[in-house]
Amino acid sequence: MDWRQLWEICSAPDNVPIVGLIPLLIFYMYLAWKQAHANDLLIEQLEGDAALAKTHHRKTWPFKPGWQKEVHVWPFLLRVEFLAAIIVTIVLMVWSITLNAPLEEPANPNLTMNPAKAPWYFLGLQEMLVYFDPWIAGVVMPTMIIIGLMVIPYVDTNPLGSGYYTWKQRKFSISTFMFGFVVLWVAMIIIGTFIRGPGWQWFWPGQTWDHNRLIYEVNRDLPDIFGITSNLGKSIFGAIIVGGYYLLGGFIVYSLFRRYMGKDFRRMSLLQFSLTQFLLLTMVALPLKMGLRLLWHIKYVWITPWFNV
Amino acid sequence: MADETNGKNGNGKTGLIDRVKDDIQAMKVDIPTKAKEQIEGLKDPTKTQVYTSIFRHKHDDTPRNRALGVLSNVFLHLHPAKINRDAVRYSYTWGMGGITFLLFIILTYTGVLLMFYYHPTKVQAFRDVLYLEHDVPFGKILRNMHRWAAHLMVIAVWLHMFRVFLTGSYKKPREFNWNIGVLLLVFTLLLSFTGYLLPDDQLGFWAVTVGTNMARATPLLGHEGPFGAQLGMTPYNDVRFGLLGGSIVDANALLRSYIWHCIGIPIVASVLMIVHFWRVRKDGGISGPAPVMLAEEADKPRRGPKAAGE
Numbered sequence: 001m002d003w004r005q006l007w008e009i010c011s012a013p014d015n016v017p018i019v020g021l022i023p024l025l026i027f028y029m030y031l032a033w034k035q036a037h038a039n040d041l042l043i044e045q046l047e048g049d050a051a052l053a054k055t056h057h058r059k060t061w062p063f064k065p066g067w068q069k070e071v072h073v074w075p076f077l078l079r080v081e082f083l084a085a086i087i088v089t090i091v092l093m094v095w096s097i098t099l100n101a102p103l104e105e106p107a108n109p110n111l112t113m114n115p116a117k118a119p120w121y122f123l124g125l126q127e128m129l130v131y132f133d134p135w136i137a138g139v140v141m142p143t144m145i146i147i148g149l150m151v152i153p154y155v156d157t158n159p160l161g162s163g164y165y166t167w168k169q170r171k172f173s174i175s176t177f178m179f180g181f182v183v184l185w186v187a188m189i190i191i192g193t194f195i196r197g198p199g200w201q202w203f204w205p206g207q208t209w210d211h212n213r214l215i216y217e218v219n220r221d222l223p224d225i226f227g228i229t230s231n232l233g234k235s236i237f238g239a240i241i242v243g244g245y246y247l248l249g250g251f252i253v254y255s256l257f258r259r260y261m262g263k264d265f266r267r268m269s270l271l272q273f274s275l276t277q278f279l280l281l282t283m284v285a286l287p288l289k290m291g292l293r294l295l296w297h298i299k300y301v302w303i304t305p306w307f308n309v
Numbered sequence: 310m311a312d313e314t315n316g317k318n319g320n321g322k323t324g325l326i327d328r329v330k331d332d333i334q335a336m337k338v339d340i341p342t343k344a345k346e347q348i349e350g351l352k353d354p355t356k357t358q359v360y361t362s363i364f365r366h367k368h369d370d371t372p373r374n375r376a377l378g379v380l381s382n383v384f385l386h387l388h389p390a391k392i393n394r395d396a397v398r399y400s401y402t403w404g405m406g407g408i409t410f411l412l413f414i415i416l417t418y419t420g421v422l423l424m425f426y427y428h429p430t431k432v433q434a435f436r437d438v439l440y441l442e443h444d445v446p447f448g449k450i451l452r453n454m455h456r457w458a459a460h461l462m463v464i465a466v467w468l469h470m471f472r473v474f475l476t477g478s479y480k481k482p483r484e485f486n487w488n489i490g491v492l493l494l495v496f497t498l499l500l501s502f503t504g505y506l507l508p509d510d511q512l513g514f515w516a517v518t519v520g521t522n523m524a525r526a527t528p529l530l531g532h533e534g535p536f537g538a539q540l541g542m543t544p545y546n547d548v549r550f551g552l553l554g555g556s557i558v559d560a561n562a563l564l565r566s567y568i569w570h571c572i573g574i575p576i577v578a579s580v581l582m583i584v585h586f587w588r589v590r591k592d593g594g595i596s597g598p599a600p601v602m603l604a605e606e607a608d609k610p611r612r613g614p615k616a617a618g619e
Contacts, residue, residue: 014460014512016460017457017460017461017463017464020464021464021467024464024468025468025471028403028468028471028472031400031403032471032472032475035400035401036475039601042601043601043603046601046603047603047604047605053603057600058600058601059395059598059600059601061395061398061598067394068394069393069394070391070392070393070394071391071392071393071394071397072372072375072376072379072390072391073379073385073388073389073390073391073392074375074376074378074379074385075375076392076397077388077392077396077397078379078385078388080397080399080404081404081407084399084404084407084408084411085407085411088408088411088412088461089411089415092412092415092454092457092458092461093454095453095457096450096453096454096457097450097453099453099457100449100453101452101453101455101456101457102512103438103439103442103508103510103512104510104511104512105510105511106435106509106510106511107435107509107510107511107513107514107558108511108514109514109557109558111511112515113511113512113515116515116516116518116519117515117516117519118516118519118520119501119502119505119516119520120460121463121498121501122498122502122520125523126519129523133526134522134523134525134526134533135526135527135528135531135533135534135535137523138522138523138524138526139523139524139526139527139528139531139534140528146491146495149470149491149494150487150488150491152474152479152487153479153480153481153483153484153487153488154484156479156480158607159480159481159602159607159608160477160602160604160607161476161477161480161602162477162478162480162481162596162597162599162602163476163477163478163596163597163598163599164476164477164597164598164599164600164601165475165476166477166601169602169604170477174474174475177474177475181467181471181474263607306535306536306539307528307534307535307536
């Protein structure tokens, strides 16, 4: 266990934000879960008691008759905002006094940094480069993430859970977002920051960064395993595999939606549903491809003269 | 007036000295009276013309004045005068949107100060950063604050998006504002990324090299991307060339990222922020904490004639 190495990585000035992000994220997930749980209990209670549902104010916080529903922004909101501004400024001041912004040697195109890492918030994309060609990892995937985020409000037809924390009313959408944001995005950033060392090789936390380490990895392509040698054969084979993934996956998504989310499915138009299917499958394709690469050393699934997937 | 005319005509024979004496007599009465009035007026500064021209309403603690304090102030009038009593709870909003905006203001402020000491040229950029670090008064803390506020802003934006998702706040009628928010997220990352190159050190240089190398592989528009070569893309005319102003990360790339960082993206992001905040109000204020909805009510209209059973 090389504590010095671990400390060097964790205390590198530009890694500090990620070290800070982890506890922050855990805290806010806890805060959200606590409120979601309380709301779920209330929902359960109200659904079992129709008379109470008609009179209850429908929030977990107490509300007594005679209380005003609204309060003045000044001072009740502005004091909170003012306090938050002061606290953030103080935190920022203390941080800036105690920790210096990084500054390396002057830029030198002839001296490659090893590892050469993107800023920490893009390390998820850089980690994806291991599993996909740059046109997918660097261009298509980011575009899909942005488009995927933008279509969320238009494909989520569930009217429940608008304006309050809940888990039971939105199990699918919340677990999908958690998977995309926490499991894929944040976890890949953590891998990119703490685990990837020189040569973008995998070093466990506490393992010394060996700049001379060589790993003999024989990566194979999926068509090779099946003994397909001709270019045309590889193109067709890959198209069938990728197309088959989306067709079969699409069918599985359909049957899961029909069985477990019937209400939401009935509300969805064909366009809404097919967009959801496609984006969901594309997101799931990332960990699948990671698995293929890490477990079976498979590099490409679909090989054509113009692009490889 | 009459005295003056008489004097000029010479009939009253009032000499110049008499006139001066008369003025002095009058002054002895006038000035102390005015001074007294002035002091009386200063005892209540809220009644002066300067004060009432700035503040348009009284400040005694009445509901009306509390509302006017927000509504008649250009910086505060983004807020409504009154909000739901639960909406001030920190546990609901986490305050992340506001914190993001605060950090944007801090970044603008420290950024403008940094611009006074920085030349976006290959020869001077790195030396300017050294100068800031070692010679400029408070230069080090200025640069530190700018960098850490930028990182903090990225985190705050993510947590804001996380909260908005978990509370379902993107749902009707806030779909469009969620989209503006996604664009603002992208621009926040781009702002941070363009700033990364500016110190012109190894860290920024290689980060931007890694980042923009991906643009080579853009389908159709990059020379190494699918179908790029077939469409006539070379390292000298593809999308990466456009981003960097050259085929390598060099002087033009430094200037381009400087201009995007300091002018281009902040303007676009500011416009989007205006729309974002405006839409928060127009879409009915912050989304909650709203009363919980029960599953059996999901497909029933909540308002209007149908809800009344017609």
